[in-house]
Amino acid sequence: MGRVCCFFPVFLYLCSQIQEVKRNVQRYFIYLAYDGTAYHGWQIQPNGASVQECLMKALSTLLRREVEVVGAGRTDAGVHASLMVAHFDSEVPLDVTFMADKLNRLLPPDISVYRLRAVRPDAHARFDATARTYKYYVTTAKMPFDRRYRCRLFQTPDFERMNEAAQTLFEYTDFTSFSKLHTDVKTNNCKIMHAAWTQVDEVTWVFTIQADRFLRNMVRAVVGTLLEVGRGKLTIEGFRRVIEQKDRCRAGTSVPGNALFLVDIAYPEDTFVSG
Numbered sequence: 001m002g003r004v005c006c007f008f009p010v011f012l013y014l015c016s017q018i019q020e021v022k023r024n025v026q027r028y029f030i031y032l033a034y035d036g037t038a039y040h041g042w043q044i045q046p047n048g049a050s051v052q053e054c055l056m057k058a059l060s061t062l063l064r065r066e067v068e069v070v071g072a073g074r075t076d077a078g079v080h081a082s083l084m085v086a087h088f089d090s091e092v093p094l095d096v097t098f099m100a101d102k103l104n105r106l107l108p109p110d111i112s113v114y115r116l117r118a119v120r121p122d123a124h125a126r127f128d129a130t131a132r133t134y135k136y137y138v139t140t141a142k143m144p145f146d147r148r149y150r151c152r153l154f155q156t157p158d159f160e161r162m163n164e165a166a167q168t169l170f171e172y173t174d175f176t177s178f179s180k181l182h183t184d185v186k187t188n189n190c191k192i193m194h195a196a197w198t199q200v201d202e203v204t205w206v207f208t209i210q211a212d213r214f215l216r217n218m219v220r221a222v223v224g225t226l227l228e229v230g231r232g233k234l235t236i237e238g239f240r241r242v243i244e245q246k247d248r249c250r251a252g253t254s255v256p257g258n259a260l261f262l263v264d265i266a267y268p269e270d271t272f273v274s275g
Contacts, residue, residue: 035110043074058106072125078257087125118273133210133264141203151259157230165229165239166195176246179215225252
């Protein structure tokens with residue numbers, strides 16, 4: 001009993017020190033871009049290179065300790081991001097301009113850091129995001145310089161019909177039909193905020209879609225099914241039925257990941273620390 005009494009004040013002291021450290025920890029959002037061609041996606045993989053792993057190694061080297069990084073989502077193998085957001089914690093305040101510069105010196109050429117921003121201690125890159133935006137590029141011509149970032153179409157689909165079908169996405173929230181099978185998510189509900197095809201140039205079109213969240217493989221499955229409409233293989237009512245049946249097997253084939261870009265992630269303004 002006496003030993004317990006002796007150790008109890010030590011235990012309380014250690015707890016107080018831990019709480020003090022937690023209070024002094026500063027969380028940062030890191031804004032970055034990457035060419036996903038050489039990576040097996042954002043998330044760390046047991047048998048392949050990932051963007052998350054590269055970023056964690058660079059941060060750990062600079063801060064001289066193990067650093068955990070949490071992304072706003074996870075892009076699949078070969079998918080790119082012109083804007084990804086992740087968060088990490090630091091026990092000391094950081095010079096954000098200095099850190100961005102040093103990270104860019106350490107990271108490979110296909111990953112670039114834009115900036116770091118101090119945020120609330122409980123801010124979360126994934127769960128606090130209010131909207132995410134993706135773009136998918138298709139071309140009807142052989143483009144030797146853009147071939148890694150465009151999906152080649154050998155026949156020009158009816159983009160007007162595809163836009164009509166895309167507007168039906170706003171009428172639904174359950175997109176099980178466009179989700180990768182056997183994922184560990186609790187719900188397949190998403191709120192679509194924008195979905196439209198626009199022409200970039202004479203031979204290039206882009207599909208832009210924004211939602212509060214996306215399911216695994218969702219954008220590529222949506223694009224693949226819209227292309228079925230554009231090729232006349234599926235009517236607009238048929239597109240509706242695909243959504244309503246909540247069956248991935250009813251949707252079109254997923255398009256390749258190389259033409260998909262994560263382009264924006266939105267957060268409430270009170271996420272950030274002023275100054």
